[in-house]
Amino acid sequence: MQVQGKKPYNEINITPLVDLTFVLLIIFILLTTAAVQGIKVDLPSASSAKTLNAPKSRVIAVTNDGTISIDAVPVSLAELESELRTSIATTPDLAVVLRGDRAVQYDKVMQVLDLCSKVGVPSLGMASTRPPASSGPGGA
Structure with missing residues (x-):
């Protein structure tokens, strides 16, 4: 006996x-853009800045x-x-990069540096920007 009005589906x-x-x-889009964006920090400049090539690093x-x-x-x-x-327990060769804003109080940066020293961070670098290249001693 077949139920009246019910027919089998022939499409999904x-x-x-x-x-x-x-x-x-x-x-996915929201999580990816949230993970990529960092904290906006106005970095100081340094003429002898080197690039950090550490595969495992954390950014403070x-x-x-x-x-x-x-x-x-x-x-x-x-x-x-x-x-x-x-992080140091799981990755003993961890590198930490400190990004301090140029207008931040020196005391805050020193607190973070002291903390990194206290916990035994094996590699610590401070982020900076390179100054713009000048066109020579005479300018222009």
Whole structure:
């Protein structure tokens, strides 16, 4: 006996699949752009700056208002210490790059440097920009 009004489906409804695909695409785009962007820091310039070629590194940024962040995530000094200890435990040859804003209080940068020394960071570098090349002693 067959139920009246019910007939078997002979095609697949792909609307839910398309909705799911778009939702996953939007989530992927949002997470990727959030991970790529860092903290905006106005770096000081140095004429003898060298490039760091470390495969495993963490970036600590100190903004001009004194906010400290590690890999673009704002943290307190206690959280930074915990994060650095964990990173050094898993990666003994960890390199840390300190990006201090040129207008930040010197005390904040010294607190971060002291903390890095305290936890035993094996390699520490300070980020800077290169000054613009001058056209010679006479200018122009």
